[in-house]
Amino acid sequence: MxxxxxxxxxxxxxxxxxxxxxxxxxxxxxxxxxxxxxxxxxxxxxxxxxxxxxxxxxxxxxxxxxxxxxxxxxxxxxxxxxxxxxxxxxxxxxxxxxxxxxxxxxxxxxxxxxxxxxxxxxxxxxxxxxxxxxxxxxxxxxRPVKPGIPGEELAITSNDIFHLDKLPGSILILGGGYIACEFAGVLNGLGVAVTQFYRGAQILRGFDGEARGLVSEEMIQSGIDLHLGTNILSMERDASGGIRVKASNGTERVFDQVMFATGRxxxxxxxxxxxxxxxxxxxxxxxxxxxxxxxxxxxxxxxxxxxxxxxxxxxxxxxxxxxxxxFKGNPTPVDHDLIPTAIFTQPEMGTVGMSEEDARDQGPIEVYCSSFRPMRSLFAGSDARVMMKLIVCAETRKVLGCHIVAPGAGEMIQLAGIAVKMGATKEDFDRTVAVHPTMAEEIVTMKAPVRRA
Missing domain, CATH: 3.50.50.60 (FAD/NAD(P)-binding domain)
Structure with a gap:
């Protein structure tokens, strides 16, 4: 044919x-x-x-x-x-x-x-x-989808955010995934009063628990009004022109804009x-x-x-x-193993490999973790913290996961991802001389595990 x-x-x-x-x-x-x-x-x-x-x-x-x-x-x-x-x-x-x-x-x-x-x-x-x-x-x-809430036609999605005629004075973002958290940080930085509802117990489900906990804390410290375990019951247009939102925590508030980031x-x-x-x-x-x-x-x-x-x-x-x-006659299966990725929250989060929670279910592990106030922001009087974390198999000594919460985490995790993908051990990391003074040097200077599981 x-x-x-x-x-x-x-x-x-x-x-x-x-x-x-x-x-x-x-x-x-x-x-x-x-x-x-x-x-x-x-x-x-x-x-x-x-x-x-x-x-x-x-x-x-x-x-x-x-x-x-x-x-x-x-x-x-x-x-x-x-x-x-x-x-x-x-x-x-x-x-x-x-x-x-x-x-x-x-x-x-x-x-x-x-x-x-x-x-x-x-x-x-x-x-x-x-x-x-x-x-x-x-x-x-x-494509993004809305969750089927009464009045949801009043809300926008991430597709619409780049086309707003003007920035709202206040916005409610519904969702706890990376899209919701990234835009919460963006709009907060641009001067919008940001409230975020997420029905779960912690944002960024599926990522390392300790890492997402720090991101959550830093978002709150930056001025984002984050409410966990909270959902929208209904929305309607208010007489003032805003959107009146009834929440599952019993509150009623009016926002200039509501954005759904509840899945794709x-x-x-x-x-x-x-x-x-x-x-x-x-x-x-x-x-x-x-x-x-x-x-x-x-x-x-x-x-x-x-x-x-x-x-x-x-x-x-x-x-x-x-x-x-x-087309090239070379059967090539797709490799979805050990994919590094970055979430552009503020602070950024970079991750490759297993979370502590997932690795713990696979066998005995050692956890190396350091959280500190970096030199640049410490000098400026900021309380902002960063985190470097390695998950290590206790038997093979392979690094199963690397998690970074810090400015520039996306850039760092790209390079750390090469080592993890190659099967580097904790001792390979230890043999690498630190670049000083940097935040990333903590990845190769953590000598004792903070816990074993």
Missing amino acids: TFDYDLFVIGGGSGGVRAARVAAGETGAKVALAEEDRYGGTCVIRGCVPKKLMVFASEFPAMAEEARAYGWDMPTGAFDWGGFKTKLHAELDRLEGIYRNILKNNGVESFDARARVLDAHTVELSTGERKTAKHILLAMGG VPNSDDMGLQEVGVKLGRNGKVLVDEYSQTAVPSVYAIGDVTDRVNLTPVAIREGMAFVETV
Whole structure:
């Protein structure tokens, strides 16, 4: 059978674009890609990139305050949201243009349209066109969802935060995951009065307990009004124009804005997937094997639509492994083991490997941990604390997990992640000479475990 293309990719995010580019550019495959929204996907358009730029913007008031403690006559001034937003969107436009050019320069045919799967080798575009392909790659990503609370239509999600006409005077953020906590820090730094509700006992569920506890404490110290074990019962528009929120803790308060950061789901709705035999799991995630292949042999899926590890670099790696497997004849399973990641809370948290809680269930461990006031902020009179933590297998001496809560933790964990991925032992860390004076030197100078489990 003759096909229009060797590969048709549905979704123009980081994973889909990488797979399309490499398949076309390195193997000579005839490739097409359809994207119904903007090229670059969640990360570039409404996620990592604009979020990180907002993180940078939000850190300057604290920097100015610290500068004054160091002898600089530095006024903080007012934040120009309009000016920042204009520059932010110009940068996103620039990056989207780069993504489009990458596809064009590698010979990938692009369609600005929604695509649905008609059968194992056919997609239908919202333009009415039908295209056939030997292989179809699903890379539609995910989207934020609201939790089904009365009045939830009054709230925004993380998708909307970059498009606000003006910053609210006050905001309630519902959720305790990394998106909720990151935006709580960002908006707090930009001068918004931030309240955060989370129904659980501690924020950042799934991460190391000691690390997330410190992040929580530091968020509160920075002025975020964090309420744990608390949920929204209902919301309604107040006579003042604000949003009146009834909470499960018995309180009623009015906020200028409410933002839900209560989870994300795969974009698999109305794609024709189950009709052609692709199996879906909880919340609509596309079920795949270790080679990202679905129940339909010609259909593969990568990235957030599979709800495996929802991180941009992981989607890119999955896309590369797909091309190796399908187009280069080199079957390459996806490696989801020991992935370093950073949460851009304030302070940042970087982590790789097991939490203390998870490692404890695997066998005997030693825990090395140091929490202290770093030189820079200590001199400025701040009580802010940082933490360095290693989880070590008592038998093999391998470092099972590394957790850092500190400014620049994301940069540090990238390098620590190499050592942990290589299987470094605690003694390998100990043999490494400290870089002094730095915060990170604590990672190689902790000689005695604080506890064993």
